[in-house]
Amino acid sequence: MVETEKRISTAQLFTVIFILGMGLKILMLPVLMLKVLGRDSVLGLAAMGVVELLCLGAMLAAIMLSPEKSFYDLVSELAGKIAAKIIFTVFAAFFFFKLVLLAGEVRVFFSENLLQNFSSTVYSIPLCGLCVVIGMGTLRAIGRASQFLFPFIAAATLCLFVLIGMGVDFSEMFPFGEYGIKSIASDSFKHAMWFGDYSSLVVVLGAVKRTKRTVAAGVVAGVLASLAVMFYLLGLTASFSNVCYLIRFGQNVTGMSHYALGDVMQGRLDVMLFCLWTVSVLVEAGFYAFATVSCLNNVLPVKKEILSLAVGVALFVLLLLWQSTSDLQAFAVKYFAVPAFIFQIAVPVFALIITAAARRRKKKNLDASSALQNAAASKSEAAFCDAKEKGAECEAE
Amino acid sequence: MERVKAITESFELPSTLVAREFGVGKKKAAMLFHPDMTDELILRSVLRACSLANKCSGYGELLHEILAVSEAEIADDSDATQKILSGDAIIFLDGASGCIVVNAKKWDKRAVTEPPTETVVRGPREGFVEDFKTNITLIEKRLRTKKLAVEKLKIGREGNTAVAVLYVGGIAKKELVKEVISRVKALDIDAISDSHYLVPCLEERPNSIFPQVGTAEKPDVVASKLLEGRVVVLVDGSPIALTVPFLLIEDFHSGEDYYERTSFATFLRVLRIIAISLAIFLPGLYVADLTYHYEVVPLKLLITVLNALKGIPLPPMWEILFILLLFEIIREASIRMPKSLGTAMSIVGALVLGDTAVKAGIISSPGVMIIALSSIALYTAPALVGTSSLLRVLFTLIGGLGGLYGLTLGVTILIFYLSSLNSLGAPCLAPFAPLITNDLKDGIVRKQLLTLGTRPEAVGSPNKRRLRWSKRKNG
Numbered sequence: 001m002v003e004t005e006k007r008i009s010t011a012q013l014f015t016v017i018f019i020l021g022m023g024l025k026i027l028m029l030p031v032l033m034l035k036v037l038g039r040d041s042v043l044g045l046a047a048m049g050v051v052e053l054l055c056l057g058a059m060l061a062a063i064m065l066s067p068e069k070s071f072y073d074l075v076s077e078l079a080g081k082i083a084a085k086i087i088f089t090v091f092a093a094f095f096f097f098k099l100v101l102l103a104g105e106v107r108v109f110f111s112e113n114l115l116q117n118f119s120s121t122v123y124s125i126p127l128c129g130l131c132v133v134i135g136m137g138t139l140r141a142i143g144r145a146s147q148f149l150f151p152f153i154a155a156a157t158l159c160l161f162v163l164i165g166m167g168v169d170f171s172e173m174f175p176f177g178e179y180g181i182k183s184i185a186s187d188s189f190k191h192a193m194w195f196g197d198y199s200s201l202v203v204v205l206g207a208v209k210r211t212k213r214t215v216a217a218g219v220v221a222g223v224l225a226s227l228a229v230m231f232y233l234l235g236l237t238a239s240f241s242n243v244c245y246l247i248r249f250g251q252n253v254t255g256m257s258h259y260a261l262g263d264v265m266q267g268r269l270d271v272m273l274f275c276l277w278t279v280s281v282l283v284e285a286g287f288y289a290f291a292t293v294s295c296l297n298n299v300l301p302v303k304k305e306i307l308s309l310a311v312g313v314a315l316f317v318l319l320l321l322w323q324s325t326s327d328l329q330a331f332a333v334k335y336f337a338v339p340a341f342i343f344q345i346a347v348p349v350f351a352l353i354i355t356a357a358a359r360r361r362k363k364k365n366l367d368a369s370s371a372l373q374n375a376a377a378s379k380s381e382a383a384f385c386d387a388k389e390k391g392a393e394c395e396a397e
Numbered sequence: 398m399e400r401v402k403a404i405t406e407s408f409e410l411p412s413t414l415v416a417r418e419f420g421v422g423k424k425k426a427a428m429l430f431h432p433d434m435t436d437e438l439i440l441r442s443v444l445r446a447c448s449l450a451n452k453c454s455g456y457g458e459l460l461h462e463i464l465a466v467s468e469a470e471i472a473d474d475s476d477a478t479q480k481i482l483s484g485d486a487i488i489f490l491d492g493a494s495g496c497i498v499v500n501a502k503k504w505d506k507r508a509v510t511e512p513p514t515e516t517v518v519r520g521p522r523e524g525f526v527e528d529f530k531t532n533i534t535l536i537e538k539r540l541r542t543k544k545l546a547v548e549k550l551k552i553g554r555e556g557n558t559a560v561a562v563l564y565v566g567g568i569a570k571k572e573l574v575k576e577v578i579s580r581v582k583a584l585d586i587d588a589i590s591d592s593h594y595l596v597p598c599l600e601e602r603p604n605s606i607f608p609q610v611g612t613a614e615k616p617d618v619v620a621s622k623l624l625e626g627r628v629v630v631l632v633d634g635s636p637i638a639l640t641v642p643f644l645l646i647e648d649f650h651s652g653e654d655y656y657e658r659t660s661f662a663t664f665l666r667v668l669r670i671i672a673i674s675l676a677i678f679l680p681g682l683y684v685a686d687l688t689y690h691y692e693v694v695p696l697k698l699l700i701t702v703l704n705a706l707k708g709i710p711l712p713p714m715w716e717i718l719f720i721l722l723l724f725e726i727i728r729e730a731s732i733r734m735p736k737s738l739g740t741a742m743s744i745v746g747a748l749v750l751g752d753t754a755v756k757a758g759i760i761s762s763p764g765v766m767i768i769a770l771s772s773i774a775l776y777t778a779p780a781l782v783g784t785s786s787l788l789r790v791l792f793t794l795i796g797g798l799g800g801l802y803g804l805t806l807g808v809t810i811l812i813f814y815l816s817s818l819n820s821l822g823a824p825c826l827a828p829f830a831p832l833i834t835n836d837l838k839d840g841i842v843r844k845q846l847l848t849l850g851t852r853p854e855a856v857g858s859p860n861k862r863r864l865r866w867s868k869r870k871n872g
């Protein structure tokens with residue numbers, strides 16, 4: 001049974017889904033896709049976005065069906081402990097790689113835009129520290145933190161979009177279809193690692209205070225996040241589609257900053273807005289650290305604090321080894337496209353099957369126990385009647 | 398009198414106590430008391446009353462005579478020592494078990510004045526004093542209800558300090574009351590000299606830099622907290638009441654908010670939040686911008702600041718830390734030093750250390766201005782001064798070492814940390830995280846008093862309804 005205090009509310013789930021759906025994708029994905037697909041990146045992103053939203057739907061269904069037990073408990077009850085441990089090891093590995101990718105991109109964001117004199121090793125230390133701190137925390141704390149930060153993130157995002165929207169000539173994003181459907185499909189598929197963020201919601205299964213609005217809130221959050229990503233890509237496409245070569249590999253959201261508020265005379269307030277928005281990416285990184293630690297905690301009988309520290313150290317070592325984020329991205333595109341795509345679809349489907357089976361099992365057990373109770377009750381009633389009859393006979397005698 | 402001898406000899410110095418022997422009718426009697434803690438006049442009149450009571454044969458009749466001159470009661474022998482140490486006089490009657498406890502306490506106490514940390518322009522000016530009974534009376538005077546419970550405990554092996562746990566029955570959650578009492582009772586200590594000794598017992602994370610227990614020095618504030626379902630702890634000898642559960646937003650509230658117009662109270666709350674944010678983050682942002690992100694500062698301002706920084710030997714981070722250190726030293730010294738030296742100190746602090754250091758080119762005027770603004774802003778939420786001061790230093794370091802990247806990371810970690818903080822089951826970031834829509838009425842915005850119909854949900858009172866009001870139609 002998941003402890004009540006560790007559960008998150010529907011509002012908190014909403015903010016977590018919004019942050020998961022938006023953070024990593026806006027940070028780098030539009031640029032990466034634009035470089036490969038030009039104007040057609042919009043179509044590719046839309047297609048992948050639809051798949052992702054379907055996966056979110058499945059995940060939300062699993063959340064609604066899930067009894068108040070952790071997903072690990074459900075899997076080990078239905079498939080056995082060994083199978084559950086293997087499955088959760090795979091989950092942990094996937095979430096950890098996502099975390100590495102995310103951390104690498106955050107490093108690029110700051111190193112290219114704000115602190116050009118710093119070595120990437122220095123950047124990595126505080127980021128790993130953040131992952132350690134959030135990793136050893138509770139889901140409830142993550143939920144509350146996202147809820148608290150959500151208004152600031154939303155305001156920064158909205159400000160950026162309004163400012164970008166006023167500056168971009170959106171007619172420049174046409175025409176579509178230069179690359180052909182096959183090319184769009186294959187190139188979008190290659191970026192599967194940047195999708196499938198909702199599969200990490202397995203760690204919240206059984207830990208959500210469900211209401212009638214949970215599904216609606218989840219769907220709205222997912223759609224809003226997808227729209228935000230899409231809007232950003234549209235702006236980027238309209239601005240750079242003719243001159244893709246201007247975006248050197250690795251450039252990120254600040255490529256759009258020339259539309260945003262501020263100049264040298266007034267002070268670059270857009271930098272502040274970007275920093276505020278980046279908090280969403282940091283929360284997402286923390287969530288992945290938490291997901292990794294939670295999965296490992298089920299597999300290894302080690303304290304959460306130690307696991308979190310180990311994840312932080314491992315992250316630091318990998319970031320140290322992978323000094324170039326473009327290499328990391330190339331690695332993700334080359335070797336992780338297929339596994340990531342499978343993972344993205346398989347996890348929600350698997351979660352749905354497991355929770356549905358657990359629910360059916362619970363219902364059967366309930367039926368059986370109520371039948372037993374009824375039988376016992378009728379037995380005792382019969383015995384009571386017998387006794388009463390006997391009593392009456394005695395009285396008559 | 399064996400009992401008098403036994404009690405007197407149980408003291409390290411038997412001469413600490415005074416015993417007066419006298420006769421009541423045909424029986425011998427003795428009065429035992431602590432001369433430093435008792436009122437001589439009361440004792441004299443009690444003795445006179447006792448000597449006149451010739452026909453008395455037991456405690457009941459003697460008590461009747463004593464009650465005419467002083468407050469008294471019959472108690473067990475076992476309570477005698479403790480009562481003497483509390484300033485009572487004890488009368489033993491030979492051959493009878495038990496004793497008479499005469500209330501003859503006398504010690505100096507401060508008058509009820511306005512507390513220095515919670516001064517108000519509008520509203521009651523009464524503040525707690527060091528006297529336990531006065532403090533309880535001040536609360537009872539405001540809450541004249543049978544439901545007000547005052548559970549009295551004794552804490553401290555040597556000190557035997559009186560501690561009172563106050564709550565309003567039916568409004569405070571029973572589990573909360575039980576938890577507070579059990580936590581206070583669990584403290585095994587020689588003596589407590591102030592209510593702050595109990596703070597770590599009531600906190601879930603005593604090592605945290607954030608307070609999880611509220612403090613109040615005004616009975617009107619405490620009374621309203623009791624009515625919100627909170628539990629209050631008073632300690633004898635301390636003018637500060639502890640309130641639990643405590644939410645972080647309470648630091649930005651003032652008792653006066655409820656006596657002001659709604660719009661102005663809301664404005665003041667927003668102002669306090671902005672001020673505290675400035676106090677904590679402004680030095681860090683200044684350092685980060687001047688070290689790494691010149692582009693964030695408007696060009697003209699940047700030129701002015703850079704001109705002022707010309708010739709300053711220290712980089713921005715060290716300069717700000719140096720000024721912070723100076724400020725903290727001046728603050729600490731001005732609190733500790735004799736008041737007569739205050740003027741001289743402010744001259745030394747402001748002129749010698751501030752003005753001269755700027756003129757000498759050791760520190761820059763923008764740096765002094767930043768710290769001055771931040772330091773003034775710090776005092777808009779007096780309860781948070783300690784926490785904010787530490788955070789200010791921390792974020793200055795983070796800004797200097799990691800620029801905006803460091804600050805963004807730092808803020809995220811800070812919010813995550815605060816999200817995981819609870820005060821006796823209530824989330825410290827409530828009503829924002831978790832979002833409690835009902836409690837937002839008295840969060841940053843203070844809605845009109847008649848709309849605050851329910852008690853704060855974050856506190857978890859079983860009795861939710863607080864106020865009902867319907868407009869009467871005249872004629």
